[in-house]
């Protein structure tokens with residue numbers, strides 16, 4: 001499992017833009033890919049544009065012409081002004097808007113006049129996180145109590161027994177990760193998902209061919225583990241030996257795990273959809289106590305288990321043996337320290353932030369309150385959202401947003417009806433699916449009942465444990481039951497400045513965090529509104545229902561093909577054409593884009609923009625220059641190298657400057673507005689442009 005702060009930095013990038021619910025939403029299921037993308041032969045850095053979101057590439061001499069680099073043209077002035085934004089690992093409008101929400105929420109956490117169970121819970125937790133006197137006094141004692149039995153286990157059986165105790169199940173890794181979500185082929189019911197535990201280097205490909213980003217992660221892991229181990233009284237030599245043992249066993253595990261590049265492919269879900277019964281899982285149980293781990297977590301039931309990597313489970317039986325006891329102990333121990341070490345005292349928390357900045361070459365910082373708020377958002381997201389919504393949720397805005405979404409859906413219906421390449425049957429079904437899309441705007445109507453949880457008088461460790469036990473209790477009840485789609489705050493944090501689409505629920509979520517400048521205001525110009533939330537953003541989310549992943553799910557959200565084979569072929573050829581183009585893009589020295597990893601998001605951008613432009617057709621005197629500039633400004637970023645590298649290698653979203661440039665160059669309106677001609681850098685020949693819907 002990656003530590004929260006690395007995740008936070010990565011999440012800062014990822015959450016900046018839309019998520020689809022099948023990926024990083026849960027912090028522990030980040031899907032990343034490492035491509036080791038060396039530049040394609042014959043292409044140099046900056047083909048066709050340099051990544052000017054990377055501050056090194058932005059200079060006062062950077063060209064200023066919409067026909068050369070539209071993203072730079074539209075954002076240059078602001079980017080130069082903000083070139084070194086202190087405190088951020090990535091600056092963009094989404095991060096700015098998130099700050100506004102965070103500041104308001106932090107005020108609520110100190111507001112004594114608030115009443116109700118949720119307010120009590122989040123305020124108690126906030127106080128616990130900020131009680132440095134208590135945290136300094138506890139120091140590493142709780143962590144030592146939790147992890148000493150791992151070091152002391154004299155046999156694999158003793159270690160396994162310990163891993164099945166309540167606290168160990170909550171806090172320690174045990175090679176598999178169990179979760180509860182709607183089933184792939186029966187989206188209305190909950191099933192249990194059985195996945196591999198994350199590796200120290202996050203991506204199995206890093207164990208074969210280490211990338212620059214992998215080096216950064218390895219260096220972070222080593223520095224942090226050596227520090228925590230020292231604080232727990234371990235000498236450096238022993239700690240280093242543990243690291244070597246852990247990596248060496250993980251290298252073997254990595255051979256049986258898909259790389260993140262494979263996991264980012266559109267068809268990965270088909271590989272991961274392996275339904276099994278509990279009996280079948282018992283059959284896979286050998287040395288590795290798979291069935292027991294499911295039982296002790298109270299997730300044994302009569303229904304379906306979805307096993308993403310059956311071969312990995314089989315392989316666990318080969319390595320879970322007495323000979324590997326030391327390496328297994330090392331993996332469990334190192335993960336525990338890296339995950340939990342910073343929830344100790346002030347010194348450890350400060351050291352973690354400094355090390356993160358050192359290893360990833362950033363200058364990220366936060367106040368103690370911001371850090372506590374961040375941790376709280378992770379641990380008690382739903383009660384925090386509820387407290388915020390009680391104060392700032394507006395029924396009027398919610399209704400307005402729902403109406404705006406309906407308007408975009410109406411335009412999308414026209415786009416589908418105009419389609420000239422797909423068969424009538426496929427189009428009819430697409431329209432049926434479009435009409436079935438659920439719109440969840442701003443806040444849910446139904447919330448999880450937290451009245452059974454109390455944190456009064458807890459230490460930080462006790463509070464974290466009690467929260468986990470409470471959440472696990474909720475999950476235990478779910479397998480086999482009907483999914484409550486109305487209670488969506490448990491999966492989707494509406495305070496984030498973001499929007500998303502869930503293929504399993506066939507619905508879009510437009511977060512409360514987006515309902516502010518520069519994304520939305522009640523008196524926004526039509527051009528700005530269309531370039532931001534409604535049009536473009538809502539159009540982008542709806543497009544996920546019809547992208548190469550979304551089209552694998554039917555109108556009810558079941559993994560089920562509804563395409564005619566010929567239609568699928570044409571669709572795939574359009575995506576292949578886009579991929580081939582994306583593969584030629586070289587943002588900076590040594591790395592090119594990999595189309596297959598980002599094509600769903602790139603297509604959602606292109607189609608979202610297409611939808612907004614179709615809405616624009618109906619407006620009199622529409623100002624296309626204002627529209628395109630607004631669109632570009634929302635993609636503007638100011639970013640460190642490690643962050644751009646992480647996005648390029650690990651994210652399903654394109655880099656910010658490509659979200660502008662590749663999208664706009666597909667449309668006639670752009671060429672007409674800026675008089676872009678053959679020979680200009682922004683020019684793409686008509687036969688090379690991609691339009692899917």
Ligand SMILES: [Zn+2]
Pocket residue numbers: 018019020540541544601604
């Ligand atoms: Zn998206």
